[in-house]
Structure formats: structure tokens, C-alpha cells
Amino acid sequence: MNKAPFFEISKKLEGTLARTGVIHTPHGDIKTPAFIVGGTQATVKSLTNEQVTSLNGQSILVNAYHLMLRPGADTIELSGGIHKFMNYNGPIFSDSGGFQIFSLGMAYKKGIDITSHSEKGDIAQAVHSSTQLTKVTDDGVHFRSHLDGSSLYITPEISMDIQHQIGADIHMCFDELTSPLAGDKYIKSAMDRTHIWAERCLQRHNELNVDHSKKGDFLQSLYGVVQGARNESFRKESATFLGSKDFDGYGIGGVFEPEEISSTVRWVNEILPEAKPRHLLGMGSQPADLFLGIQYGIDTFDCVAPTRQARNGALYTYDGRINIKNSKYKNDFSSIDPECDCYSCRNYTKAYIHHLLRSDEILGLTLASIHNERFIVRTVDNIRDSINNKSFFEYKKIFLERYYSPLKAKIFLD
RNA sequence: GCGAAUGUAGCUCACUUGGUUAGAGCGCCGGGUUGUGGUUCCGGAGGUAGUGGGUUCAAUCCCCAUCAUUCGCC
Numbered sequence: 001m002n003k004a005p006f007f008e009i010s011k012k013l014e015g016t017l018a019r020t021g022v023i024h025t026p027h028g029d030i031k032t033p034a035f036i037v038g039g040t041q042a043t044v045k046s047l048t049n050e051q052v053t054s055l056n057g058q059s060i061l062v063n064a065y066h067l068m069l070r071p072g073a074d075t076i077e078l079s080g081g082i083h084k085f086m087n088y089n090g091p092i093f094s095d096s097g098g099f100q101i102f103s104l105g106m107a108y109k110k111g112i113d114i115t116s117h118s119e120k121g122d123i124a125q126a127v128h129s130s131t132q133l134t135k136v137t138d139d140g141v142h143f144r145s146h147l148d149g150s151s152l153y154i155t156p157e158i159s160m161d162i163q164h165q166i167g168a169d170i171h172m173c174f175d176e177l178t179s180p181l182a183g184d185k186y187i188k189s190a191m192d193r194t195h196i197w198a199e200r201c202l203q204r205h206n207e208l209n210v211d212h213s214k215k216g217d218f219l220q221s222l223y224g225v226v227q228g229a230r231n232e233s234f235r236k237e238s239a240t241f242l243g244s245k246d247f248d249g250y251g252i253g254g255v256f257e258p259e260e261i262s263s264t265v266r267w268v269n270e271i272l273p274e275a276k277p278r279h280l281l282g283m284g285s286q287p288a289d290l291f292l293g294i295q296y297g298i299d300t301f302d303c304v305a306p307t308r309q310a311r312n313g314a315l316y317t318y319d320g321r322i323n324i325k326n327s328k329y330k331n332d333f334s335s336i337d338p339e340c341d342c343y344s345c346r347n348y349t350k351a352y353i354h355h356l357l358r359s360d361e362i363l364g365l366t367l368a369s370i371h372n373e374r375f376i377v378r379t380v381d382n383i384r385d386s387i388n389n390k391s392f393f394e395y396k397k398i399f400l401e402r403y404y405s406p407l408k409a410k411i412f413l414d
Numbered sequence: 415g416c417g418a419a420u421g422u423a424g425c426u427c428a429c430u431u432g433g434u435u436a437g438a439g440c441g442c443c444g445g446g447u448u449g450u451g452g453u454u455c456c457g458g459a460g461g462u463a464g465u466g467g468g469u470u471c472a473a474u475c476c477c478c479a480u481c482a483u484u485c486g487c488c
Contacts, residue, residue, distance in 0.1 A: 041450080255448090286449080304451090305448045323444080369452095399444075
């Protein structure tokens with residue numbers, strides 16, 4: 001069972017952990033650094049795959065948790081795999097669903113999740129809500145479907161079975177995410193469990209790949225997922241442990257704030273094997289995330305916020321974020337950003353998109369999503385170019401000082 | 415012309431057997447969203463209770479007049 005080279009580094013930026021390169025997958029290459037477009041339920045909300053491709057999206061990330069609930073992994077397997085099911089022939093990542101089970105899944109649509117509670121510092125509530133609807137054992141996790149409340153059980157092996165049935169190119173290990181505000185004792189035990197689960201995932205994954213090989217199907221890849229919250233020694237321990245195992249790449253989970261990137265992500269990436277790609281899970285909704293992540297060694301990002309924010313009217317411009325639903329745009333017939341090359345900016349005005357979103361018209365979601373997704377994808381593409389031509393730091397300074405303010409950008413420029 | 419019903423926030427309507435600061439939904443103004451929450455979440459502004467009298471310690475509420483709207487009848 002010989003796999004082609006999975007990741008190749010092209011250029012490294014001296015004095016940083018940044019690099020450019022290529023991830024080779026059975027469904028095409030990904031030039032890195034790259035922003036992986038969020039397509040949780042086997043669709044990038046409001047966009048066709050052609051639109052994703054035309055805004056230069058190189059790859060889509062789907063979510064095993066959502067897909068196992070609906071339509072079910074069996075249906076996707078029966079259809080011929082996720083690429084055929086959703087008619088997307090580019091590289092596809094799948095997330096294990098660990099995050100949903102530990103945060104979203106238990107309190108879906110109730111405004112209660114670990115992130116929001118960590119913002120409020122409401123540890124008791126976060127811990128309470130995280131223990132109410134899920135039960136973690138060393139073997140696996142009992143939890144309830146957010147769709148119908150039915151009881152479900154996932155182990156690392158079941159997660160790999162599901163992900164292989166779905167059939168993406170790159171999978172994530174089933175991990176246990178902890179609140180950054182949880183106690184060290186719990187963070188440590190969850191991390192240790194995540195490590196054992198990672199070994200179990202890897203073993204099952206390799207067995208499943210043998211099956212694929214026998215059938216002549218393409219081989220799938222697996223990333224280990226680093227945890228350890230904000231604790232430096234835990235993060236380093238996690239990176240050391242997982243880095244010694246034969247994963248194809250690594251996901252970094254449990255990072256919530258851009259300020260954590262220059263600490264947490266750096267600790268981890270200084271240890272992880274340089275020759276393997278690193279994916280920052282769930283981060284990348286603002287330029288600072290992208291510049292810092294790449295500077296500290298991230299190769300790929302995924303984040304649903306650009307499209308979610310677009311659907312709610314928050315649009316990126318080089319001069320900062322605007323809310324297109326504000327009344328001041330009612331009669332503004334200029335494009336969202338005069339420097340933007342996206343389909344929406346080339347063809348439509350602020351006033352029109354303002355009207356569509358206020359009227360709850362479906363096209364508004366599409367035009368806004370195209371703009372935001374293009375803005376983020378282009379920014380990562382431009383950062384990649386800036387590494388190749390060694391202008392990274394100049395580009396970063398100019399971009400961030402303009403997007404935020406020179407004062408605010410300062411915390412990201414050290 | 416006669417009779418009836420209804421007039422409370424921009425709109426549609428509540429509540430009050432008469433008693434602190436008259437509420438809701440929608441709309442309006444603004445903010446949030448990071449391993450997905452389109453139809454969402456969080457704030458905020460906005461009312462001389464049609465108008466004028468009367469009864470009462472106290473009226474959006476009871477009474478009278480008047481105006482407006484709607485329906486019905488001549």
C-alpha cells in the first residue's frame with residue numbers, strides 16, 4: 001500500500017514557521033497556505049460548487065457529525081461517496097464531529113455553548129451544559145442528536161468507520177475538546193483520552209485503507225488533532241505525542257481567540273514534524289487569524305464564520321467590516337469594496353445587496369457569501385504569494401493597520 | 415339620514431372588575447456571530463390611549479359630545 005507524497009514544502013519564510021507548499025490528494029492538489037471552505041452539511045451554504053471554485057476555493061470541509069445524522073453515512077456511501085453525492089470533485093476534508101458533540105451538539109440553538117460561556121467567563125454553566133447531554137467514557141461518547149434527541153454513541157472506531165463511509169480525502173481524529181477555562185486536571189485527562197483515541201483512530205483508519213486498496217479505491221488520509229487548551233506544557237506534550245505517530249497531518253483544535261495563535265499554535269507547530277501539514281480547526285474569520293496562523297506554521301484553515309456573517313449582513317472590506325443592512329447603505333450604489341474582484345462586487349451594488357438581505361431574499365445570502373468567502377480566500381492566496389516573494393511582513397502590516405487601526409493592529413504585529 | 419362596531423407605538427393587536435413607570439409581535443435603529451445558527455442571538459428608540467368635556471382622591475378603562483373608519487339599513 002504505497003501512498004504518493006502527501007505534502008511538499010515549496011518555500012519557507014526565514015525567522016518564522018511560515019511556509020508555502022502543496023497537499024496532494026486523490027482529488028487534486030491544494031496550494032498552501034489555503035482556506036478550506038466550510039461545507040458542513042455537504043454544501044457550502046447558498047453556493048454552488050462552481051461558485052466555490054470560481055472564487056478560487058480549492059477544497060471543502062464537511063462534517064461527519066451532521067452527515068451521520070442526516071442523511072446518514074450509509075446513504076452517502078451508497079451514492080458512491082461524498083464527492084459523487086455532492087458532485088464536487090475537488091479535495092474534501094471531513095471533520096470528526098468531536099467539536100459538535102462537545103459543544104454545539106449538546107445545546108444546539110439554545111445559545112449555550114462552550115465558546116459563548118468562556119466569553120462570559122461562566123465556567124459553571126459551561127461545565128454544566130457540557131455534562132448534561134453528553135457522557136464521556138474512556139471507550140467513547142454517549143450523546144443526543146440535536147435533531148430528534150435520540151441517544152447515540154460514538155467511539156474512535158465508529159467515527160473512522162463513518163468518515164470512511166463518507167469518503168472524504170482527509171479525515172480528522174475523533175477528539176475531546178475542553179473549555180479553555182476548564183481545570184487543568186480535566187484538561188489533562190481529556191487530552192490523554194484524545195491521545196489514546198488518536199491511536200485507535202489511526203489503527204482503524206489503516207485497516208480501512210487496506211480494504212480500499214484491495215478494492216482499488218483511493219486511499220484516505222488522517223490528521224491527528226492536538227489538544228491541551230491554553231496550557232503550554234499540555235500543548236507541547238500533545239504535539240510531541242501525536243507528532244511521533246504516523247499521521248498524514250495534524251489538526252490543532254480548541255483554539256478560540258486570535259491572541260492564542262501566537263502562543264498556542266506556535267508551541268505546537270515548533271514541535272510537530274515540519275514535513276507534515278497543519279490545519280487550524282475552526283479559525284479564520286478575520287484577517288488577524290490568517291496572518292498569525294500562517295506566520296506560526298498553519299497550512300490550512302477552515303471557518304464557517306465568513307459565510308455565517310455574510311448571511312447576517314457583516315461583510316469584509318479592506319477598511320474593516322461593515323454591516324450591509326445598516327440604513328446608510330439604502331441608497332449607496334457603489335460596490336461593497338471597490339478593490340474587490342468578486343462576482344458580487346463586479347456586478348452588484350451595496351444598495352441592492354442591502355435590499356436583498358433586508359427582504360430576506362435568497363440571492364442576498366449568495367451574493368454576500370460569495371463576497372466574504374472570496375475576501376478570505378483571496379487574503380490567504382495573497383499571503384501565500386507574499387511568502388514566496390518575501391514581502392510577508394510588509395503585507396501584513398499594511399493590511400492589518402488598514403483593516404483594524406494602527407493601534408488595534410499593534411497587538412498582531414509583534 | 416338612521417343603527418351598530420371600532421379608535422392604544424410606524425403596522426396588527428393585548429392588558430387594565432378605574433390605582434406605581436400602558437405591553438407583545440412585526441417594522442425601525444445599532445451590535446454580535448471562529449471544527450455552521452439562512453429563516454439567529456443581544457441591545458435600543460418610539461405611545462398626551464382619536465379630540466373635547468364630565469364623574470371620581472384617581473380615567474386608556476365609566477358617562478356625554480364630537481370627529482374618523484368600517485359594516486348594515488333607508
